[in-house]
Amino acid sequence: MNPLAIELNAELNGTAAGRLMSKMGSRLYFPKGIIAQSAEAKKSAHAANATIGMAYSKGLPLILSSIVYSMPTLTPEQAVAYAPTAGVEKVRQDWKKLIAQKNPSLNPQNISLPVVVPGLTAGISYMADLFLEEGGVMLASDPCWDNYQLVFEERRNARLKGIPFFSKDSIKASRPGLDLEAINKAVKEEAKTGAVRIILNFPNNPSGYSPTKAEYDGLTKIFKEAAEAGADVLVLCDDAYFGLFYENDIYQESIFSALAGLHEKVLAVKIDGPIKEDYVWGLRTGFVTFGSKGLGSAHYDALVKKLMGAIRSSVSCANTPAQYLIIQAMEDPRTISEKARFQDMMLKRYQAVKQFVVSHPNHPNLTPLPFNSGYFMSFRTEGVSAEKLRQELLARHGIGVVSLGESCLRVAFAGLDEEIIESTYKVIYDTAEGMGKGKV
Template sequence: MIVGKKIFTQIVTVPMNPQAQELNEVIISKNPVVFDLLSQKGKNIFFPKKGILGQTAEAKGTRINATIGAAIEDDGSPMRLESIASKIDLDPSLSFPYAPSFGRPDLRSRWKKMIYEKNNSLKDKAISLPVVTCALTHGISMTGYLFIDEGQEVIVPDLFWGNYNLALTNAYGAKLKKFNLFKDEHFDVDALKNSLMSEGEKKVLVLNFPNNPTGYTPTFKEMDAITSTIKDAAEAGKKIVVITDDAYFGLVFEEEVAKESIFAYLADLHENVLAVKVDGATKEDYAWGFRVASSPTPSKVLIWICSTHLK
């Protein structure tokens, strides 16, 4: 089939689904800033409670469940190939049935608990239940889906992981706006401040510590300075979503360098700041082949919980 170029550039406007509308009303009532930070796609997305996935969840554990395309043995266990099952040292009921699209609830709760254990400053701060993604790359892509409209500036240090070009610019039309990362061998706080205070109310900032490619992680003092800079911008009326790419979390070996994720400092910083943590086992747990990570979810029910300044 030959299609005209126009077809590819045409924007198809689909009316907002009432389920998305319902969620947006919840978000607006809890914190309207979070709603303002969402992209058009983010505003339109919803988890179809009333559709196939919702029915599947409802049918779980019932005597007759005819909703899902998975075969079971007469004893109720999942039908499986011995050649695969014999290589997995887990109860088949844990490894073979369909996992929920946003991840197994027990895994998500455990990861959340671990985030608190590894970040003392998060104590008494509310965060959402993480959503499972196919490693951090997919988590970063989901932040693009949720927060970036075509042409949106995304503030990144001038030394950054090159795949943001693909995941954010190519995929969602972001314009990466670089700030100078180092000045006199320290984090260039003024450069960050200038980027945050530039024209426009909505700001999307990506922070990645330890940083790829430099390996840099802020000292405690620098962490405070970065946090204060973001807070000052929020107080000046900027609405900021900060995506913390924690791919190398934990790989910190010097005394005066902060061990916790900057997410822990940002989580309840200001009602104009929405902190989104993207992390995962890939490097944190030396599990490169798992392709599992955690991030916010396209289901807005969970996203608004990320914002700790709820009315």
């Protein structure tokens, strides 16, 4: 059991709450991960706050005009009525059209209608409820988003097995990228049990990496081979940061496109939404879409009803006004140009980070993981504890970053204005080097 859970259980020991606690209740805790570190940074990161997965400009979250101006225009029905359990029909249909537009090689006839869930976290958790047995294994990238541990291990009582997505060689290669060999090995090993369950997240949190076309094909081949060898394969595509691509060699479709029609034994699930793509983090609206060569409309109806059961028995339904605001944002003529402007802002921040990193190679303690997309980039730390470095940056320099374990430091450049990126990274590099030499 996690030490933080043990601490909470000890506190409740001898009380009615402690005695009544379920096994799942006993396993749960609030991690000292991204959310806790971000709350700390909110108080002390006076110079730069690069902790949270949100995009800021001059201290305020980015927001589309359609969202700002549509709020007061909602009808009573749109503002306060219950939404259907699977979501408002129009937003589901519109989102499906958008998925097809953004993923031209996907055949929309062969996928389910997206189901509305209250944010991507809920969608991932529901997929664990439906497809992951207690004691089962979910494969994920190592490093991965820290909440996967809470969802798959503590809540579902299954095991999260990390695959090192970036080896030393794949980081140092002339074109840094995924270690497909390691991924292949882990998938084949798991396939021996008769089933593979994996969650893929591109653009990846925390590395900020998205695959090239060759890597995308390589990943698809790995799953096809596992299916051909007889295993059932579940691939959860966590597309939280979809669309925020900054390099031309990235394949700009979700891997869901290829997996949805790949093989009867492969079930792909796309978990996405406007949360990060459309800068509406707090609207808590995500979508879950199923795709498999082996499924037809009656199967999809049955799967959607299963998911509706998970929704009904947890939050009952998602937020109604948010769904109507998203419909308005999709229809608003300003949205495309505003999103292009925000994307350009993110691109410039990415380029500033890239320029700094490339012009300061061979840092003795910080090695950047490959990054080309999304909100973040991360360093592998050597000779310096990522957590101690985080604390030092916050306490001495007012810079908030996130440590994930002892050797991964994540910097959310989406939260940093372009003009402070160089100075912020200089402090990070100098502080890490000073700590590495024992001078701090």
